[in-house]
Amino acid sequence: MTTHGRTPVETVQSILLLVGLLAVWELTVDWLEVSPILLPPPSAVAISLFNGLKSGLLVKHFGVTFFETVGGFLLGSATGLLGGCLIAQSRTIERLLYPYVIAFQTVPKVAIAPLIVIWFGYGLSSKVVIAATLAFFPVLANTIVGLRSVPAEQLELMAAFMSTRSQTLWKVQMPQALPFILVGLDVGAVLAVIGAVVGEFVSAKEGLGFQILQSGFSLDTAGVFAVLVLLAVMGIAIHLAMGLLRKKVLYWVDDVSPINFSG
């Protein structure tokens, strides 16, 4: 993953570190004769990944999970954005709604995933909904904070020049909130991957989460690792896409460094 301000030398060092770790892993497993069921060597993972991609099996599962993730992310972030705009409009609405939003947020989504599967069926739609419930909150919270972050002077400026409420929302509050909203989107996108996989764990006939369970049941540990590699690739791709979006949207911000987060 390229980071803002990283020099080519640092990138090479990063890659060398990865190669070194994989070599140590490979040699240690071989030397200590660790069972491949416990920890397969990287070479076995690579072969499993290659075969899975060649046969098209992993490609299909990747596509399913990616679709669920993107669908859930779009649904959750759109709802979060709209809800955030609504709640930020007035303190009364906030006092009315926000306690329930917080209550909803404190319920572990993993725990209600079986319920959502019962309601939305065993197909793609239940996974999309689970991914959406996870992506929803960071977008909602950041939208509210962003819209509220407008300096009092800018609001006074808009009032002095006779701005209407919607003019103030679109011309000042939204642009001012964008950096916050983009952070929410970034976090929400990664959470959507988790939501899709959790949904597949609960009940599914396809997807990377389903494939992890299948490989696990048959003690194909290398197969589990191969899926994990694909999930990491998906997460990184989504994060990079958000970074590009950020650069494109926040054209007026001088330093567009990507947000670092753990998750």
Added chain:
Amino acid sequence: MPVLDLAELSDLVTANAVRMVYTSRNGGLVTALDDVSFGVAEGEFIALLGPSGCGKTTLLKILNGTLNRTSGQIRMRGQPLDRPRPDIGRVFQAPVLLAWRTVLDNILLPIELGDGKLKRRDYEGRARDYLKMVGLEGFETKYPHELSGGMQQRVAIGRSLIRDPAMLLMDEPFGALDAMTRDLLNVELLRIWQTSRKTIVLVTHSIAEAVFLADRVFLMTPRPGRLSEIIPIDLPRPRHLDMINSPEFGHYVRSIGRHFVTPEAAA
């Protein structure tokens, strides 16, 4: 330029017994302004002068119609002034430019606001003329962060002028700038005022600035904010920076300064 006979001009703005009372955080009442009455003539340059906390900014917001007074009357051209109007321009202490808009789009912002009846293309020429006048030609497509503080404040003044208002309200517009830029912009402001003949009400806590710019200085004293004295400045116009060293200028500065040494005497 002949000295204006203020009595002969009809007042643009009149304020009568304006009072402003806030409820403070701990529930107590704070009188920010008490019994403030004055008239401002068309084309006049007024400086609101006083220490921090004397209600200058509060009075400016009330004149802008963005803050509602507790009691008293304010009229502009005969109509009660209790909401913002298109013929008032406002300049803040900070430029308050929108970072995502270019210089030109920042100046044209007021055109897009309100009932939306103004057409942007009718005002673009005026915006470009203004930028040329203040030496910012070629900066139209730059973003605020690419400009110095003085340039940003010039853009903010351009924004306040774009609707060709009758009155400009300025809240310590150059207070955040260095002394040299400040002098330069004061001279520039006088030039704009001289050519456009707008009425200007400018808040400042610099006595020299007030004397240099204004036709009349409104002295304000704090707790509660009152208009304690109105001092006409009979210095010739157009004014130049070297007039600061003249004995008349020094006389005004010293006599106004005495009010602040003993605030009890002024109140």
